[in-house]
Amino acid sequence: MSNVVASLDIGSSKVCATIAEINKNQFNVLGVGTSECKGVKKGIIVDIDSTVQAIKSAVKQAEHMSNREIKSVYTNICGGYSTVYKNRGVIAVSREDKEITSEDVERVIDAAKVIAIPADKQIVDIIPEQFIVDGYDGIRDPVGMVGVRLEVEANLIVASCTTVQNIIRSVQKSDLQVDGIIIEPMGTSTIVLNEDEKELGVALIDVGAETTDISIFKKGCLNYTKVIPVGGNNITNDISIVCKISSQDAEKIKRQYGVANSNLIKNDEILKIPDLAGKGQKELHLLDIAKIMDARISEMLYLIKEQLEASGEYEKLSAGIVITGGGLFSIKGMLENCQNYFDIPIRFGYPNYIGVANPVYSASSGIALYALKQKRYSTVLNKSSKSYNDYDDDTYEEKKEENTKSRPDFIEKVKEFFADFF
Ligand SMILES: Nc1ncnc2c1ncn2[C@@H]1O[C@H](COP(=O)(O)OP(=O)(O)OP(=O)(O)O)[C@@H](O)[C@H]1O
Numbered sequence: 001m002s003n004v005v006a007s008l009d010i011g012s013s014k015v016c017a018t019i020a021e022i023n024k025n026q027f028n029v030l031g032v033g034t035s036e037c038k039g040v041k042k043g044i045i046v047d048i049d050s051t052v053q054a055i056k057s058a059v060k061q062a063e064h065m066s067n068r069e070i071k072s073v074y075t076n077i078c079g080g081y082s083t084v085y086k087n088r089g090v091i092a093v094s095r096e097d098k099e100i101t102s103e104d105v106e107r108v109i110d111a112a113k114v115i116a117i118p119a120d121k122q123i124v125d126i127i128p129e130q131f132i133v134d135g136y137d138g139i140r141d142p143v144g145m146v147g148v149r150l151e152v153e154a155n156l157i158v159a160s161c162t163t164v165q166n167i168i169r170s171v172q173k174s175d176l177q178v179d180g181i182i183i184e185p186m187g188t189s190t191i192v193l194n195e196d197e198k199e200l201g202v203a204l205i206d207v208g209a210e211t212t213d214i215s216i217f218k219k220g221c222l223n224y225t226k227v228i229p230v231g232g233n234n235i236t237n238d239i240s241i242v243c244k245i246s247s248q249d250a251e252k253i254k255r256q257y258g259v260a261n262s263n264l265i266k267n268d269e270i271l272k273i274p275d276l277a278g279k280g281q282k283e284l285h286l287l288d289i290a291k292i293m294d295a296r297i298s299e300m301l302y303l304i305k306e307q308l309e310a311s312g313e314y315e316k317l318s319a320g321i322v323i324t325g326g327g328l329f330s331i332k333g334m335l336e337n338c339q340n341y342f343d344i345p346i347r348f349g350y351p352n353y354i355g356v357a358n359p360v361y362s363a364s365s366g367i368a369l370y371a372l373k374q375k376r377y378s379t380v381l382n383k384s385s386k387s388y389n390d391y392d393d394d395t396y397e398e399k400k401e402e403n404t405k406s407r408p409d410f411i412e413k414v415k416e417f418f419a420d421f422f
């Protein structure tokens with residue numbers, strides 16, 4: 001029961017809940033639920049009540065599928081809305097025999113948190129990159145080593161207090177606790193990228209409904225994040241506006257007949273779609289729809305390339321680009337289109353696991369896998385077992401202690417982190 005995690009991807013088009021476990025080194029998805037969400041605009045929660053409704057519905061589906069009850073979740077914050085600050089912490093090793101302990105590691109990580117950030121920002125997460133013992137760098141796990149001076153280089157994930165508080169509020173109003181807020185590309189990359197790509201240098205592009213998250217990983221670490229406010233919904237809106245049809249019809253046409261490049265339409269066909277006034281039918285040429293999509297997709301690829309070039313890393317991305325998210329992934333001819341546009345290797349990535357093998361699940365399943373790899377667990381109960389609320393106070397305290405005990409201490413998380421990233 002304890003090595004199970006629950007995650008929530010609060011996206012601009014949908015909330016996705018995932019319940020997952022690692023069993024015998026195998027990542028298993030136990031339950032997934034998705035619910036359309038109208039409370040998020042361009043990756044930011046703008047309507048808590050609608051978001052709460054979507055969270056509750058997605059969680060209910062995931063609980064039903066897994067026959068488990070979720071009490072707490074890990075959730076995401078859009079990479080581009082967070083800033084990554086690199087900072088260094090330094091301490092003197094405390095023990096007389098100079099053996100480095102887990103307490104030293106905790107202290108040095110706390111020291112790395114001391115940084116001046118604007119009053120309207122808060123630290124969401126801290127990701128150690130490497131430890132340095134007496135000047136020797138590249139150390140993954142310093143515990144047990146002998147040294148006088150312990151340093152850590154860490155990435156501090158900092159985000160706007162309002163954004164973070166709205167995430168927490170929405171989760172809590174859905175009767176759930178927040179186990180942690182994970183910067184989205186850290187989660188997505190865990191499930192979509194392989195270690196070699198992250199080591200060599202790769203750009204992860206998550207094209208969602210209203211946002212495109214651009215993240216660059218190098219030497220195993222997240223180096224750069226940026227969000228651009230475009231996504232798959234822009235394509236739908238263009239079709240809807242230009243053809244004067246409802247956005248539901250535009251979405252259906254995009255999914256069924258959409259192509260990435262108008263040259264792919266060899267035989268033009270005519271579709272009959274109800275007009276907006278509901279008085280008659282409009283005749284739409286597939287070629288015209290393809291041209292509308294072509295124009296928007298070209299603009300999106302241009303903006304992505306522009307950001308990659310602005311990062312100064314584009315030429316150095318030895319492992320190229322990996323595209324995920326639902327916005328471009330499933331459009332016919334898209335991969336070839338991207339391969340022609342970018343002059344570096346490019347592939348599409350999605351979670352290759354039963355139940356979530358679709359790019360729209362990259363963030364939610366990625367957050368779950370990321371948390372599990374760090375041995376961070378959620379409170380997820382078998383439905384048949386008593387929930388915490390059912391226990392009397394004494395049993396509750398015992399249960400709480402048991403649950404806390406089963407959580408590995410901070411050093412275990414740090415160890416796991418480095419095992420994964422080096
Ligand atoms: N089969 C498909 N063909 C074309 N587009 C699709 C398809 N399935 C989903 N999409 C598009 O993918 C987008 C949703 O993707 P995703 O679920 O990754 O977004 P999100 O995470 O909710 O949003 P964001 O990341 O921007 O906050 C929508 O624009 C939708 O139209």
Ligand SMILES: [Mg+2]
Binds near residue numbers: 011
């Ligand atoms: Mg998304």
